Amino acid sequence: MVHTPALTTPKRGVAAGLLPRLWVFAALLVLLGLGGLLGLWYGAVQIPAQEVLRALLGWQDNPIVTELRLPRVLGAILVGAALGLSGAAFQGLFRNPLADPYLMGSAAGAAFGVTLAVSLAGGLSGAFAQHAIFSFLPFSATWFGFLGAVGAVLVVLLLSGGAGRTHDLILAGVVVGSILVGLTSYLMLQGADRVRAVFAYTLGNLSFISWPGVGALAGYLLFTLPVFLLLGRTLNALTLGEETARSLGLPLEGLKLLLIGVCTLLTAAAVAQAGIIGFVGLVAPHMLRRLLGGDYRYLLPASALGGAVLLLWADLGARVLVAPAELPVGIVTTLLGGPFFLYLLWRERRRYG
Amino acid sequence: MARLPHSDGAAIPRGLAAHNLGFSYRHRRVLEGLGLHLEPGEWLALLGPNGSGKSTLLRLLAGLLRPTTGGVYLEGRPLGGCSSWLRGQQIAFLPQNGGYPEDLTVEEVVALGRIPHLGLLGREGRADWEAVEWAMQQTQVSGFRHRRLPTLSGGERQRVLLARALAARPRFLLLDEPTNHLDLHHQAEFLALVAGLRAQGLGILTVLHDPNLAARADRVAFLMEGRLLALGRPAEVLDQSLLQRVYGAGVRVHRVKDRPVVVLEE
Numbered sequence: 001m002v003h004t005p006a007l008t009t010p011k012r013g014v015a016a017g018l019l020p021r022l023w024v025f026a027a028l029l030v031l032l033g034l035g036g037l038l039g040l041w042y043g044a045v046q047i048p049a050q051e052v053l054r055a056l057l058g059w060q061d062n063p064i065v066t067e068l069r070l071p072r073v074l075g076a077i078l079v080g081a082a083l084g085l086s087g088a089a090f091q092g093l094f095r096n097p098l099a100d101p102y103l104m105g106s107a108a109g110a111a112f113g114v115t116l117a118v119s120l121a122g123g124l125s126g127a128f129a130q131h132a133i134f135s136f137l138p139f140s141a142t143w144f145g146f147l148g149a150v151g152a153v154l155v156v157l158l159l160s161g162g163a164g165r166t167h168d169l170i171l172a173g174v175v176v177g178s179i180l181v182g183l184t185s186y187l188m189l190q191g192a193d194r195v196r197a198v199f200a201y202t203l204g205n206l207s208f209i210s211w212p213g214v215g216a217l218a219g220y221l222l223f224t225l226p227v228f229l230l231l232g233r234t235l236n237a238l239t240l241g242e243e244t245a246r247s248l249g250l251p252l253e254g255l256k257l258l259l260i261g262v263c264t265l266l267t268a269a270a271v272a273q274a275g276i277i278g279f280v281g282l283v284a285p286h287m288l289r290r291l292l293g294g295d296y297r298y299l300l301p302a303s304a305l306g307g308a309v310l311l312l313w314a315d316l317g318a319r320v321l322v323a324p325a326e327l328p329v330g331i332v333t334t335l336l337g338g339p340f341f342l343y344l345l346w347r348e349r350r351r352y353g
Numbered sequence: 354m355a356r357l358p359h360s361d362g363a364a365i366p367r368g369l370a371a372h373n374l375g376f377s378y379r380h381r382r383v384l385e386g387l388g389l390h391l392e393p394g395e396w397l398a399l400l401g402p403n404g405s406g407k408s409t410l411l412r413l414l415a416g417l418l419r420p421t422t423g424g425v426y427l428e429g430r431p432l433g434g435c436s437s438w439l440r441g442q443q444i445a446f447l448p449q450n451g452g453y454p455e456d457l458t459v460e461e462v463v464a465l466g467r468i469p470h471l472g473l474l475g476r477e478g479r480a481d482w483e484a485v486e487w488a489m490q491q492t493q494v495s496g497f498r499h500r501r502l503p504t505l506s507g508g509e510r511q512r513v514l515l516a517r518a519l520a521a522r523p524r525f526l527l528l529d530e531p532t533n534h535l536d537l538h539h540q541a542e543f544l545a546l547v548a549g550l551r552a553q554g555l556g557i558l559t560v561l562h563d564p565n566l567a568a569r570a571d572r573v574a575f576l577m578e579g580r581l582l583a584l585g586r587p588a589e590v591l592d593q594s595l596l597q598r599v600y601g602a603g604v605r606v607h608r609v610k611d612r613p614v615v616v617l618e619e
Contacts, residue, residue, distance in 0.1 A: 014458060014460070014498075014499050015458070015461070016456050016457055016458045016461065016501045017456075095452065229474065230473045230474065233468060233471070233473055233474070234473065236454075236457070236465055237465055237468055239452070239453070239454030239455075239457065239465075240451055240452065240453065240454065240462075240465060240514075240517070241448060241450075241451030241452045243412070243417055243446070243448045243451060244446065244447070244448060244451045246417055246437075247415050247416075247417060247440075247441060247444070247445070247446035248441045248465070248466070248468040248469050248521075249436075249437040249438040249439075249440060249441030249442070249468065249469040250437070250468065250473075251437060289456050290456075293456055293457065293458070293461075294454055294455065294456025294457045294461075295457065295461060
């Protein structure tokens with residue numbers, strides 16, 4: 001065979017996105033930095049920027065900055081990154097741009113776990129601030145959220161007979177999710193007073209995140225990030241269909257289980273710390289796919305950054321919109337994310353007729 | 354034809370071979386006692402009515418299904434014993450309705466074909482891009498390398514997916530009804546492209562519905578109820594009495610320039 005080189009060397013690896021990759025990542029980092037600084041500076045108590053800086057550097061003792069705002073900002077970044085990553089990975093696994101990190105029942109499982117813990121422990125005051133809910137439990141309630149999320153996904157995997165058939169996974173996820181929501185509602189009715197706080201938790205709230213929570217989230221992210229390096233190419237191959245992906249030599253069954261495993265850990269950790277925050281894991285990968293193209297080797301890290309940016313700014317919104325009070329951030333992401341997502345769908349429909 | 358010795362005394366042909374191949378799904382026999390082989394540089398068309406086991410056979414040969422009895426051999430080695438990466442380097446598979454990515458460019462899609470050589474982590478190197486370039490030239494898709502697949506016509510898209518399969522530089526190419534959903538012109542164009550690939554030493558197996566398209570192949574294998582009914586040159590296999598047995602009495606086979614032409618008469 002004679003190889004005839006092209007007359008002009010074409011540019012290789014040009015992405016299908018609207019913007020060059022470098023721009024997208026740079027913009028995300030700028031937005032992340034800006035949001036972080038605003039999050040540290042803005043609050044019910046006005047603290048001059050200099051003092052914030054001094055507190056961060058440890059020159060000055062200021063618990064509002066170091067014990068409240070800093071863990072909250074870092075928590076928003078880590079939770080957002082976890083949701084963005086899992087959302088992108090699930091959209092790739094299920095080959096469905098409407099998939100979100102909670103598709104396999106982790107959110108419902110976490111809510112059930114926390115509600116059950118609180119119901120069993122009993123006698124919770126309405127005040128939920130600063131982990132009041134956790135103080136009287138033998139373990140922190142986040143553990144129950146985590147176990148609930150992991151348990152729900154395991155049940156879904158059992159019911160669908162493993163990760164082999166993707167449609168069965170979705171179906172089992174929906175069914176298990178509904179049952180757990182029903183059980184959670186029942187528990188809430190039984191102890192309406194006690195579970196008021198749980199209600200605030202299920203709405204999605206970043207104000208409960210403390211340093212141990214930040215540490216746990218960072219640990220899970222660091223632990224799972226190497227796995228996502230393996231998954232980028234796998235998700236790219238899956239866009240051609242499962243059979244083709246297997247024909248390319250990928251050990252798909254193992255990789256799918258690995259993907260579900262790490263996404264479940266991340267989602268469970270995020271939900272346990274911050275409750276059920278909607279739309280971040282759905283919208284962030286979706287937006288970035290348009291800007292960046294569909295190569296998951298770039299889309300996965302970008303979705304992590306994008307989820308972090310979205311949640312960080314949504315949390316700013318939650319603190320600013322009804323100041324001096326604040327909204328659960330889950331309400332903000334849902335109210336902003338819902339219409340935005342509809343807009344995306346509408347625009348896409350117009351584009352493809 | 355070179356033959357290799359086999360444990361049960363029978364000889365396993367070179368190339369990609371099925372030997373006494375059987376497959377059952379939930380106690381239902383889909384394929385039974387099937388033997389055929391695909392040689393480098395030949396085009397074999399797999400023909401048969403719906404449910405005759407064509408697609409199952411293709412998946413067994415691609416190593417995507419495990420045989421219930423017998424085996425599939427790649428150059429005399431059991432396919433099940435090969436690593437999945439090696440299998441992917443040697444055998445490329447294009448399913449019928451596999452789907453295609455909407456947010457990748459043509460070039461990015463074709464480059465996915467290099468995965469068997471790259472594994473999970475390897476970066477595309479010079480050799481990989483050369484293979485991608487070669488595959489895009491063979492299928493004439495380099496002209497729209499930076500476009501996304503939803504913006505292409507059905508014929509163009511199918512050529513891109515073929516380029517993806519070719520990019521691995523495989524020795525065998527397995528295509529499941531590749532001309533489905535293509536109009537007459539694009540069917541002919543696509544099959545001319547496939548026929549041209551024989552010159553590159555590729556062994557090509559295509560599942561086809563239409564006997565008249567299968568008549569262009571070097572050999573035709575006719576499958577019926579999981580068994581091989583006939584295997585040979587198109588002029589031998591596309592025989593009126595055989596086709597009438599399968600498709601009914603209305604089938605007539607005419608000869609146009611020594612090529613069989615199958616028509617259905619009222």
